Amino acid sequence: MDSAPNILIMDNDETTGSYYVLFFIYDFLAKSGIGNELDSLITINQFYKYFKEFNVFRPNLEYFLKTMNQMKTDGILDKVCIYTNQLDVRYIDNYSKWIASDGKVWSPPEILRIMYNKLAHNKKFIDGMFTRPFMPSNNVYNNYPVKDLAKAFRHFYPNQPVRLDKTIFIDDRYQEHYIINTSNSGTDKLSRYPMPPYYKSLPENAFDIILNAILKRNNISLEKYPDAVKLRQKIQQEWSEKNKEIKQLELDNPIKSDLLNTLAKDFKQFYLSKGLTNNITKNIKNARAKAEPNVNQRIREKRLRNSITKSITKRNRGEQEQNKTNKGEQREKREQREQRERNQIKRRTTKRRY
Numbered sequence: 001m002d003s004a005p006n007i008l009i010m011d012n013d014e015t016t017g018s019y020y021v022l023f024f025i026y027d028f029l030a031k032s033g034i035g036n037e038l039d040s041l042i043t044i045n046q047f048y049k050y051f052k053e054f055n056v057f058r059p060n061l062e063y064f065l066k067t068m069n070q071m072k073t074d075g076i077l078d079k080v081c082i083y084t085n086q087l088d089v090r091y092i093d094n095y096s097k098w099i100a101s102d103g104k105v106w107s108p109p110e111i112l113r114i115m116y117n118k119l120a121h122n123k124k125f126i127d128g129m130f131t132r133p134f135m136p137s138n139n140v141y142n143n144y145p146v147k148d149l150a151k152a153f154r155h156f157y158p159n160q161p162v163r164l165d166k167t168i169f170i171d172d173r174y175q176e177h178y179i180i181n182t183s184n185s186g187t188d189k190l191s192r193y194p195m196p197p198y199y200k201s202l203p204e205n206a207f208d209i210i211l212n213a214i215l216k217r218n219n220i221s222l223e224k225y226p227d228a229v230k231l232r233q234k235i236q237q238e239w240s241e242k243n244k245e246i247k248q249l250e251l252d253n254p255i256k257s258d259l260l261n262t263l264a265k266d267f268k269q270f271y272l273s274k275g276l277t278n279n280i281t282k283n284i285k286n287a288r289a290k291a292e293p294n295v296n297q298r299i300r301e302k303r304l305r306n307s308i309t310k311s312i313t314k315r316n317r318g319e320q321e322q323n324k325t326n327k328g329e330q331r332e333k334r335e336q337r338e339q340r341e342r343n344q345i346k347r348r349t350t351k352r353r354y
């Protein structure tokens with residue numbers, strides 16, 4: 001093989017979209033049992049319709065994925081895959097799953113995989129999907145290992161040496177998480193493309209609008225299921241709280257609406273080029289250079305906080321002692337200290353003999 005294969009790896013959450021409403025509705029469909037009454041195709045189509053309408057997807061995601069799909073058709077791009085920290089609950093026992101009336105078992109990443117294929121207008125657009133392995137109490141932000149890009153490569157090319165120089169991994173957690181943790185393979189630093197996180201709060205009634213549309217299209221009335229009505233209220237309330245948090249995050253992270261248009265063009269250039277000196281590599285290097293001082297700054301800030309705490313404690317102690325003491329006591333203390341020092345020296349000399 002002359003050159004490395006061209007691979008695009010995509011993170012889901014806050015990278016391609018802001019999918020909170022999906023998790024909450026999925027939860028309802030799985031736990032209420034209503035999901036069993038629903039047809040897969042009809043339901044997924046409703047998710048798709050409203051995700052577009054409410055900008056759950058990052059602006060221009062459709063254009064971006066269509067461009068990537070065209071590049072695959074033209075032989076410029078070899079593989080596209082998803083690498084997410086979401087759990088694929090289909091493979092976890094004792095986990096509430098949405099199983100549709102047609103027998104299909106769904107999970108949030110599996111729903112998103114279908115969505116990407118729809119946006120790209122190609123049922124086989126996504127070539128692979130990597131999700132968070134399920135371990136009891138694995139914590140995404142502390143203990144969970146950095147996404148291993150070499151794992152994706154080996155999945156597609158098991159008999160070739162790993163080469164990631166023509167791989168791009170778009171992910172919003174680049175700056176914080178991945179730079180602090182050492183990357184798995186050590187060769188994938190330049191593949192990790194940083195994305196500003198995409199947060200989008202939805203209209204207050206969005207949960208109801210989407211769920212009602214799903215139920216209506218499937219000819220389901222919740223009146224027959226009093227337990228489901230109660231559960232719906234509870235989950236809807238949880239979603240609403242989450243949506244308020246997202247609203248704040250959205251304000252903190254302004255949306256760059258033309259980002260994916262620019263990326264589509266830049267990525268095409270990257271995959272077409274043989275060398276490494278191009279826009280993408282430069283962007284990745286610049287982002288690293290910018291992020292690393294931030295990491296260092298955070299470490300410095302932490303040290304500073306600790307040292308301030310220490311000196312404050314020390315000072316307080318000093319002040320307390322001063323308040324208690326008069327000159328006589330101070331002299332007494334000095335004598336005690338000098339005696340201690342003499343004793344220490346004695347002990348040290350004694351030790352040396354042995």
Ligand SMILES: [Mg+2]
Pocket residue numbers: 011012013014015171172173
């Ligand atoms: Mg993410």
